[in-house]
Amino acid sequence: MPTDVERWKSEVYGNEIREHLLEFAEQGWDTIPEDERDAWFERFKWWGLYHQRNGQESYFMMRIGTPNGVLTPGQTEVVAEVADEYARGPAENPIFGNGYVDWTTRQSIQLHWIKLEDIPEIFEKLESVGLSTQQACGDSWRNIVGCPVAGKDKHEHVDALPVAMELNETFKGNDDHSNLPRKWKVSITGCREGCGQGDINDLALEPATKEIDGEETKGFNIRIGGGLSRNEPRLARDIDVFVTPEQAAEVSGAISALFRDNGDRDNRYNARIKFLMDEWGAEKFRNVLQEEYVDFELETAGDDLRSEYSYNSGYADGGHSDHVGIHEQADGNYYVGLDVLVGRMGVDDTKELARIADEYGSGEVRITQRQNVIITDVPEEKLDALQDEDLLDHYSPDPHPFMRGSIACTGTEFCSLSIVETKNRQVRYARWLKENVELPAGVEDFHIHLSGCTASCAQPQIADISLRGMKTRKDGEPVEALDIGLGGGLGENPNFAEWVTQRVPVDEVPGAIKNLLANFEERREGDETFREFVARTDEEDLAELVEPEETSYEDPMMHNTKRTWYPYADDDSLDASPAPTHGDGTPITSDD
Amino acid sequence: MSVSLRVLDDGAWVSVNDAREVSVSELWRLDDPSFCGCELPDFVVENVLDVGADGRTVSAKVYGQCIACGQTGVPGWVPVGRLREGEFVDIDRERVVLPVRRGDDDE
Ligand code: HEM
Ligand code: SF4
Ligand SMILES: [Zn+2]
Numbered sequence: 212m213p214t215d216v217e218r219w220k221s222e223v224y225g226n227e228i229r230e231h232l233l234e235f236a237e238q239g240w241d242t243i244p245e246d247e248r249d250a251w252f253e254r255f256k257w258w259g260l261y262h263q264r265n266g267q268e269s270y271f272m273m274r275i276g277t278p279n280g281v282l283t284p285g286q287t288e289v290v291a292e293v294a295d296e297y298a299r300g301p302a303e304n305p306i307f308g309n310g311y312v313d314w315t316t317r318q319s320i321q322l323h324w325i326k327l328e329d330i331p332e333i334f335e336k337l338e339s340v341g342l343s344t345q346q347a348c349g350d351s352w353r354n355i356v357g358c359p360v361a362g363k364d365k366h367e368h369v370d371a372l373p374v375a376m377e378l379n380e381t382f383k384g385n386d387d388h389s390n391l392p393r394k395w396k397v398s399i400t401g402c403r404e405g406c407g408q409g410d411i412n413d414l415a416l417e418p419a420t421k422e423i424d425g426e427e428t429k430g431f432n433i434r435i436g437g438g439l440s441r442n443e444p445r446l447a448r449d450i451d452v453f454v455t456p457e458q459a460a461e462v463s464g465a466i467s468a469l470f471r472d473n474g475d476r477d478n479r480y481n482a483r484i485k486f487l488m489d490e491w492g493a494e495k496f497r498n499v500l501q502e503e504y505v506d507f508e509l510e511t512a513g514d515d516l517r518s519e520y521s522y523n524s525g526y527a528d529g530g531h532s533d534h535v536g537i538h539e540q541a542d543g544n545y546y547v548g549l550d551v552l553v554g555r556m557g558v559d560d561t562k563e564l565a566r567i568a569d570e571y572g573s574g575e576v577r578i579t580q581r582q583n584v585i586i587t588d589v590p591e592e593k594l595d596a597l598q599d600e601d602l603l604d605h606y607s608p609d610p611h612p613f614m615r616g617s618i619a620c621t622g623t624e625f626c627s628l629s630i631v632e633t634k635n636r637q638v639r640y641a642r643w644l645k646e647n648v649e650l651p652a653g654v655e656d657f658h659i660h661l662s663g664c665t666a667s668c669a670q671p672q673i674a675d676i677s678l679r680g681m682k683t684r685k686d687g688e689p690v691e692a693l694d695i696g697l698g699g700g701l702g703e704n705p706n707f708a709e710w711v712t713q714r715v716p717v718d719e720v721p722g723a724i725k726n727l728l729a730n731f732e733e734r735r736e737g738d739e740t741f742r743e744f745v746a747r748t749d750e751e752d753l754a755e756l757v758e759p760e761e762t763s764y765e766d767p768m769m770h771n772t773k774r775t776w777y778p779y780a781d782d783d784s785l786d787a788s789p790a791p792t793h794g795d796g797t798p799i800t801s802d803d
Numbered sequence: 804m805s806v807s808l809r810v811l812d813d814g815a816w817v818s819v820n821d822a823r824e825v826s827v828s829e830l831w832r833l834d835d836p837s838f839c840g841c842e843l844p845d846f847v848v849e850n851v852l853d854v855g856a857d858g859r860t861v862s863a864k865v866y867g868q869c870i871a872c873g874q875t876g877v878p879g880w881v882p883v884g885r886l887r888e889g890e891f892v893d894i895d896r897e898r899v900v901l902p903v904r905r906g907d908d909d910e
Contacts, residue, residue, distance in 0.1 A: 215809050216811075245820075245821055246807070246820065246821055247821070248821040248822075249807075249809065249811060249818050249821045253811070264815075264826075265816065265823050265826055268823075441850075479813065480813075480814070480852070623828075627812050627815035627816055627823075627826065627827075628812065628813065628814075628815040628827060629827075629828065630827065630828040630847070630849070664827070664849065665849060665850075666813070681847065681868075681870070682828070682830060682847045682870055683870050684845065684870065684871075689830050692870075713873055714870055714873070771828070771830075773826065773828040
């Protein structure tokens with residue numbers, strides 16, 4: 212039987228949601244008929260609006276899709292203005308204040324505390340500079356990701372940016388592809404580093420070369436069915452197909468149509484294409500694609516560049532594992548990658564970012580899959596002055612490895628699926644580790660990713676240290692806890708972290724990392740990386756090296772932060788929540 | 804009066820009449836030694852899989868784990884609340900011991 216969600220989608224979905232959304236915005240949140248709320252909130256996702264968690268009713272997370280992470284000149288400023296004016300909540304975050312922008316692991320932007328009533332104005336502002344929230348959430352083509360320096364990189368194999376933009380144009384608002392069984396995540400990589408992280412996407416186009424009619428042709432190999440969610444992580448599988456840049460949109464559309472028609476609409480847990488791939492296998496997948504969805508003969512896969520991939524790889528094999536720092540572009544200008552701790556930037560800093568990008572570069576800003584930002588097109592002679600800007604003291608192009616390696620998802624602050632507090636906690640962890648833990652000599656890349664639940668938005672399974680939200684008891688009291696996994700990464704031979712230690716109370720995790728790193732240093736052979744060390748050590752031994760321990764680190768958020776309306780409010784109890792509220796923030800009372 | 808029961812946001816919560824009533828991350832004491840061998844599994848809810856009503860009792864199928872021993876899985880139907888004149892009435896799920904009903908459809 213189709214699910215309720217499928218039923219709602221069959222009634223109203225895709226572009227047509229917009230007019231309803233704008234009408235509700237005009238009339239107020241409380242005019243959504245009570246018995247239609249679930250249906251509308253599900254549909255609003257398609258236009259980038261996700262209802263925030265329990266206790267925050269009537270407030271939305273808004274996601275803005277920025278294809279390939281590119282913010283063209285002028286857009287960053289508008290994002291900052293929109294956040295400043297509309298993304299302020301009824302309570303303040305103790306680290307980030309009120310009004311901030313989240314740069315996400317899929318090169319998008321998330322704002323919080325958005326009121327439905329403000330949507331018409333927000334859409335107008337965003338759209339005036341070509342930004343959109345369309346399909347940023349919901350069951351369709353999500354924001355397309357790729358190498359964030361596509362078209363700028365000195366050594367890239369092909370410039371995949373025009374292909375990413377063509378796919379975005381073709382499949383945003385396209386009625387044939389707007390109602391898929393589930394989310395559809397696409398990655399396109401043209402560089403040699405593997406920065407597109409295709410392995411963890413539904414559809415991956417990866418750089419390759421193929422001899423066609425005697426000619427070496429550059430293009431992409433196709434992989435399908437990657438993803439990290441729900442304790443069921445999968446690496447995308449090679450379906451033995453090569454496409455030229457010209458064929459990319461047509462074949463991607465064919466694959467999306469195959470998914471539309473064959474994905475499981477009866478069970479949302481089984482709907483992602485990774486499960487169809489489990490069922491069919493790569494060979495059948497290719498056959499069905501060829502026979503039923505493509506009119507010309509598909510090429511078999513070409514030679515790929517996977518053995519060179521360095522991004523997020525945990526191996527020291529040249530290349531770069533992120534985009535932080537100052538790097539020369541193909542045109543002789545420079546790009547400057549700034550480290551944004553856990554991806555969150557206050558509105559004033561975001562305005563500064565826009566100003567600096569404009570003053571020293573072309574005005575363009577790009578977002579990476581490690582929650583960082585890049586200022587592009589900076590002429591060499593302006594680099595010194597750029598580095599003197601105050602903003603770079605906080606968002607450094609040369610950060611400490613613990614700052615640089617930190618990624619965290621949304622967690623209990625706003626997300627309904629979460630089990631623990633994440634972003635603020637990861638900031639506290641990174642700061643404590645920086646003060647108290649020495650990294651072994653020569654270790655400059657060390658990735659710690661914290662996700663609040665198994666959905667894995669922070670991509671924990673591909674980090675040196677993976678942290679995932681859990682609970683445990685400490686002295687009989689329930690406390691927030693983390694599972695600890697080790698040794699994940701992408702690169703030539705991607706693998707997911709092994710979860711070696713479960714349910715460590717959150718205040719003992721920094722001690723666990725400290726002890727683990729000391730144990731690594733003691734046993735390290737030569738200058739091997741942490742991931743190499745984990746790979747050659749067996750799981751039981753690894754578990755013994757973790758050694759959770761209390762230290763000088765104190766965690767103010769040990770209690771059940773989900774049982775609050777907002778974990779950082781003075782009175783955080785669910786009963787104290789102002790939500791739901793009217794557009795102006797005043798509580799909606801029953802006699803309204 | 805008809806009551807709408809559904810699981811939304813990828814198993815994040817149970818909706819009763821379009822209101823959020825039961826959420827992941829709750830910690831339940833289950834009367835179900837067969838789940839893991841612990842006398843009263845100390846169970847954290849990670850995902851809601853299904854919800855249904857049997858007379859006036861609303862029950863849910865959830866995925867999670869016992870934080871005492873680490874066993875993961877799906878216990879039988881767990882009562883999460885009651886219906887009174889079509890309205891959902893909470894039970895104090897984190898304070899009481901919840902009986903678990905194993906139906907015929909449980910493997
Ligand atoms: C309102 C808060 C959020 C909710 C409710 C939410 C929900 C989800 C869910 C349900 C999944 C797993 C679904 C699936 O793959 O089948 C997921 C995965 C993911 N989400 Fe989120 N999310 C939220 C915030 C975020 C944030 C802040 C980011 C990025 C920083 C993000 C990026 C991702 C990514 C990268 C995945 C990985 C899935 C994969 O590769 O398979 N989400 N999210
Ligand atoms: S990983 Fe879980 S807790 Fe974190 S944002 Fe994603 S769904 Fe929410
Ligand atoms: Zn147990």
